[in-house]
Structures are given as C-alpha cells and as structure tokens.
Amino acid sequence: MADLKHGTHPIVIEETPGKKAYCQCGWSENLPYCDGSHARMDTGAAPIVCELTEGGKKAICQCHQSANLPWCDGTHSRLA
Numbered sequence: 001m002a003d004l005k006h007g008t009h010p011i012v013i014e015e016t017p018g019k020k021a022y023c024q025c026g027w028s029e030n031l032p033y034c035d036g037s038h039a040r041m042d043t044g045a046a047p048i049v050c051e052l053t054e055g056g057k058k059a060i061c062q063c064h065q066s067a068n069l070p071w072c073d074g075t076h077s078r079l080a
C-alpha cells in the first residue's frame with residue numbers, strides 16, 4: 001500500500017464545465033485529475049468527482065487538508 005503524496009500548493013487552472021474527477025492520492029501523472037493511480041498503487045484514496053456547471057479559474061487543493069475539497073481554502077499555507 002502506497003502512502004498519499006501531498007503537494008504544498010494548489011494547482012490553479014482554467015477549468016471547463018463538465019464532470020471532473022480530482023485526484024486525492026497525489027500520484028496521478030495527470031494532476032489535478034485522477035488517472036487511476038490510486039487503485040493501481042493501493043493508496044486507499046479515491047478521487048472527488050464533481051459536475052461543474054460553469055468554467056473558470058479554479059485552485060485545486062494538493063495538500064488534501066482543505067475544509068472545502070477539492071478546492072483550496074488556504075490551509076496549505078498554515079501547514080509545517
């Protein structure tokens with residue numbers, strides 16, 4: 001079983017509307033999206049799936065500690 005891999009900053013992207021699966025294990029090679037690595041590596045994590053009705057700039061949490069996952073709420077800046 002692989003440990004989760006946490007980033008130190010969000011990934012900021014211009015997102016498009018539609019169904020998205022945001023990686024929560026940190027091992028995806030297509031961050032911030034899930035590529036199935038969580039299952040292949042037996043991380044115990046699963047992506048957060050969202051249906052976005054609007055596009056626009058989004059900051060996607062990579063520390064996985066946000067209180068508003070999958071979105072960044074600034075928590076990464078308070079972690080050691």
Ligand code: FES
Nearest residue numbers: 023024034037038
């Ligand atoms: S690859 Fe990380 S949650 Fe799926």
